[in-house]
Amino acid sequence: MSIEYINxxxxxxxxxxQVTVLLFLIVIVLSIxxxxxLTLAVKSRIKPIAWFAQIYIYWMRGTPLLLQLLFICFGLPMLPVIGDYLVLDRFVAACLGFIxxxxxxxxxxFRGGLLAIDKGQYEASQVLGLNxxxxxxRIILPQMFRIALPAVSNESVTLVKDTAxxxxxxVPELLHFAQTAVNRDFTIVPFILAGIIYLILTLFLTILFKWLEQRFKFD
Known part of the structure; x- marks a missing residue:
């Protein structure tokens, strides 16, 4: 293929x-x-709140993201009485589903990060007179985020790929334009270019999170 075609x-x-990156940024900023x-809600002493959070997490992790997106985009408007008020812009609906x-x-x-913190940290804080x-x-959250950072990194890379x-x-994003070009021109070059773009995005994220892990690692 010619350079002119690739361009x-x-x-x-x-x-x-750009749509892919915008979705990623919105989801990261709001979902974290x-x-x-939700982590705090699961640990709440108020049982109904803890139960609701646990059921929510189980439901969202136990059903496919694609099903959730389809339900928000196409299912909510079909609900009786309130459906007309739940018609959302496709991109907004997708952002909501991802978040x-x-x-x-x-x-x-984050719950795993909290569980990984030794209980002695709490006792030591009391000895130091901290409320x-x-x-x-000052003690628990910084350690939790350090522990959780590798898993957050992995989930963030997964998010980039899930934007497809x-x-x-x-919603016209990277894969949409690649598929359109493939169908029009009968060539796999657009798929290859899309793959390269995804790899560049994930490489950037990997480098960023590696830097963060080094920056906030334990001494």
């Missing part, structure tokens, strides 16, 4: 990659805090 299909694919809130799904995974990651708030913010599911709900 002609690369421009729309890069535009699609929501996941932490709700990934928050459940991040909640489990519960100081213990949580936007194709299933008719």
């Amino acid at each position: 002609s299909i690369l421009k729309p694919m890069l535009e699609g990659a 805090p929501l996941g932490f809130v 709700l799904n990934y928050a459940a995974y991040f909640a489990e990651i 519960k708030w100081q213990t949580t913010t 599911l936007l194709y299933a709900v008719a």
